[in-house]
Amino acid sequence: MTQAVSAAARGMRAAGAVLAAVAVALSAYAAHGAEAEARAGLQTAALFAFGHGLALVALPRARLSRTALAALAMLLAGTLLFSGALVSKYLFGGSSGTAPFGGSVLILGWLLCAVSVLKD
DSSP states (O other), rough: OOOHHHHHHHHHHHHHHHHHHHHHHHHHHHHSSOHHHHHHHHHHHHHHHHHHHHHHHSSSOOOOOOHHHHHHHHHHHHHHHHHHHHEEEEEOOOOOOHHHHHHHHHHHHHHHHHHHHHHO
């Protein structure tokens, strides 16, 4: 199980790094290529993706408890749902309906992260 946990930690770090890279590209596009109406929404998506990407790079340890792993998974899922909804709306004319759910998942993920810190 230790190898699986280490693999999960590496996977979270890799996902965080990819989120941060995508956030930089999205922010650049928002600043230089997006219509004025979309700029703020895309910058918000980039900000959330970058911040949570950094958290996913920094927080995982070699040995993750199930609580810590669940918290990190919630941060990843919440970021994808929240930022993805804004990208969907402003780049593709889609729905931003998952944004509130994604934000709620992020809040719960951070609270679970706090529980993990106190518990582990």
